[in-house]
Amino acid sequence: MSNEKQLKKILSDYAGGKLSIGEVKKLEQLILKYPLMKPWGWKDNAHKEVMKERIREKLETSSTRRKPNNKIRILITWGVAACLACFCTFTYFYSTRTATIKSYKIAKARDYASDQVVLITSDGKQIKLGGAASIADIKHKIHLNNHANPAENMVAVKVPSQKQFNLTLDDGTKVWLNAGAILRFPETFDKKSERIVHLEGEGYFEVFSNKAQPFKVMALGTEVKVTGTRFNVQAFDDDHTVKTALLEGHVSFSMGKKAYQLHPGQQTSADINKKQVIVQPFDAEKLLSWKAGYFVFDNMDLSEVMRTVSRWYNITVVAQNPINNKKIGGTFPNNAPLSDFLADLSLLSGLKFKINGEEVLIMN
């Protein structure tokens, strides 16, 4: 049997629960001893800080919003490997949160450390920003606080709820970031290689044309590659979708090995869980209404409407009953208080809404 075959056999026995306890322990010990990703490490401090915040946010939203009354839990006994330090072994119960749900969650609020746009520097410092910044402002802010070498430093800009941010990158590319977005980018682009930025949330890009150095937006494992164009990217972790809409020029969207070439007026909608991509037309005015300060809904499902506004107002939305396919149309200014927006929506949909702190309950 070849080495590879032997390894496959061992690993599939491991996956299928066919190894003894001793064998499982040994194999896990070997896996830890010989990690696959040997040179893994943080790319830079911004990478680390973004990850740290991301886990913390998820942690806080899922731990504070758990309903204590929902009791039906499946108990799974889990043998825990013995603790090296104390020589003892304990068995504990691992309870999953598969609870009977009395309410239906439609959207989830996030926790923002700050209600201002912040810049996270490569050494992890957080600096508050106003409504817009050019790379010169950013560099200035960083080097007021820090005297480190600016070359190749990755920094991140994080936009809280009800805020937008307008940014000019080192190469002259303009980026508009919507509420909840995080953009990671280098303070200075490498003059020889591609220009790469990382996006979570929604952003609109006007890329400064430079054929020699393609511009890439990495979003939830997908990639948008351009040389100089205008396009909008929505990368929503909670929806596990990435939508890329092209207004002008040419972009190539790729997920895994497949690439899709877009023409102006087309957008790709990628489901990153199912690994499916749909190419469809879009309405530019509607799509970019967020930049102008409006929500435009054109026969949109109520659940999608609520997810969109939840990102802006940072609210958790729950419904008493599953919301049927109610469609909503209309234009709403996004600078109105949440209560006004819900009052309008109530008139349109015939549903009642109740605000409890950052949670909105749909009384249906």
Place this chain on the structure above:
Amino acid sequence: MPRPSTHYKESADKIAVWDISALYEEHWEDLFKQTMRILLDEDEAADVVQQTFLDLLEMKEKISGIKSIKSFLFIMSRNIAFKKLRRNLANTKYLNFYAGHYKEESAILEEWIVFKELNQMLQIEIDKLPAKMKEVFILSRNFDLSYIEIAQRLSISDKTVKKQISNAIKILRLKVDKRYQPLLLALVLTDILF
């Protein structure tokens, strides 16, 4: 000597009061790095770290008197990560990818083969041990029970259990082929006792 932790204090009823965010602050990065030695994907690793802290929150009333919250966190996240790995490996693509990679790392297979050979040899010798000693040894080895658990199960003292196991190891060391002895010692210590 255990390092004093500032993040939990033992109250009178032995239920530790934890400051989760301080624990997160202190340990998330090492947990994340440990997980990246098991899984390939940063998103998955992030899920593992998140799940570890959620489980801790969920369980904090049920567990008391834990000696080291740090090792507890590391063991939990390790277990969650390996559980994910097992699920991933059920997928042929993932399995092929892993096997393909480990093929380059010949040490992992070599160590595995030595371990299996020794195990077989040991099994033969274990079968020849005196009945009571064999029972104690198997409970420890195959059922992953602690001395105290074995003692309770067999209604004997934990000192006896300890003695029986150390005697069993002495006997096994003598019996097994001399050339394997240094390896055996390591194997016995790391894989059987702990």
